[in-house]
Structures are given as C-alpha cells and as structure tokens.
Amino acid sequence: MTTWMRCHCNEEDIWFYFEVDSEGCVTRQVELQGPALTPTAAASLDEWQQAQDAGRLDEYDHRFGITAELPVTEWEGHDPEELTSDQFEEVWDTARRQITARPS
Template sequence: MLTYVRWYWSDDDRWNYDELDADGWALRHVELRGSDGLFVAAASLAQVRIARDSGTVGAVAEYEQRYGVVPEAPFPPLASALEPALESLSSWEFEHLWRDARRQLERQTGT
C-alpha cells in the first residue's frame, strides 16, 4: 500500500511531497520552493534505476540534473516525534502535483 505525505524543510524553504512504499521509501518525490512556488524536483526511483541500469555514463547525473533527487533513506512513520513532521495527503493531490511539476521541469529543460 502506498502512502502520500508532505513535509516542509525550513532550511531550504521547500515543501516536499512523497509517494512512499510500505517500508517508508520514497518512490516519487516532488519539491516546491516556498518563496516563489516553483517546482525544483519531480524525481522517480524507478526512472533513476532505469538510468542507472542503462549503462550510459552520466545517465543518473543527467536525470537528477533535470528532475532532482529521490530521498535515499526511509521516512519515519506518520505521527512520529522525529522531524520533519509528515502530513498525509491524498493520492489525487500527489498526482496533480506530480503532473504539474513534471510539466514545469520539462518546459525548463526543453524536453
């Protein structure tokens, strides 16, 4: 079962939205800059793995430059005392953000 969460990282003024698997690993990750509302990441773990397995030197770096980085550690459970505080969101809300973020990032990079 997938879980959808959002959390704010004040150090970077970023809203983060994640699609998490049952173990808390991010499958897809979106970042929205708070100051201007621009998306700065919309990365997919599956796509990173495809880039990694392509055998092309620099494929992962190219992907991450275009779409950002997927978090590399599992999240704490909802209502955990650990920071950052995670808030639930619906799959519909996440999908809407995902589509908007990908569209914006692809326009920026001309893909």
Template sequence: MTTFFRSYWDEGDTWFYFEVGDDAWVSRQVELQGPELRPVVAARASDSDVRYGMTAEPPVTEWEGHVPEPLTAEEFERVWVAARRRITARLH
C-alpha cells in the same frame, strides 16, 4: 500500502511531497521551493534521468525532525504532474 504526505522545511523554504511504498522507501518525490512554489525536483526512485533530481534516502521510518501532513493520492498526483511538466518545459 502506498502513502502520500508532504512536509515543510523552513531553512530552504521548501515543501516536500512524497509517495512512499510498503517498504517505507520514497518512490516519487516533488520539491517546491520559495513563495512561488517553483518545482526543483520531480523524481521517481527508478529515474535514470538526473535532470528531475533524486528521491530521499533512507526509508522514512528512519527520518527525524519532519512533520508529515497526510495527502490523498489525487492531491499528490496533481502536484506531481504539474511539477514534471514545469521541469520538462525548462529543460527544452
């Protein structure tokens, strides 16, 4: 079952949004940075276009020190679509 969550990193003032597959690997990831929530990553694990960034490794079952906040698929999708649009607009 696919799960969705977000986690905040104080040091980088960054929100991380994740879509995680049954295998515990990140399939899509968004990073929003600073008080303006500027998208810096909106990557798919299958992306070959590095302009959107890369997804986290290793599987989430091996992560330490993060506090996941559950999201619905709809909440993740809204953030995903907005981040991809903003990054794409900056690239052109």
C-alpha cells in the same frame, strides 16, 4: 500500501511531497521552493534506476533530482501531513510539466 505526504522545511522554504511504498521507501518525490512554489525536483525511483542502468544518471539527476535514500521510518525531525493520491498526483503532474518544459 502506498502513502502520500508532504512536509515543509522552513530554513530553505521548500515543500517536500513524497510517495512512499509499504516498506517506507520514497518512490516519487517533488520539491517546491519559495513563495512561487517553483519545482526544483520531481524524481521517480523507477526512472532513476532506469537512468542508472542506461548510463544516463547524471542527466536524470540534473533534470529531475533524486528521491530520499533513507526510508521514512529513519527520518528525524519531520512532521508530515498526509495527502490523498489525487493531491499528490496534481502536484506531481504540475511539477513534471514545468521541469520538462525547461531547456535541459
């Protein structure tokens, strides 16, 4: 079952949004920084793997970032807030539009 969550890192003032599969692996991740909630990452594990297979991993990482590598069950010190699919999709869509609109 897919779940969606977010958590905040106070030290860096970043909101992390996660889509997590039934095994606890992050399949999509958004990072919004500062009071303006500027998107700094909007990465998809599937896209990342496709970029790696195509030899374009550096380009993908530079533009969209990466997803967390450890399953959420192995994370320490985070207190996630559950989200609905619609809440996650709204953040995902907005972040992707803003990131893809920037010059690469």
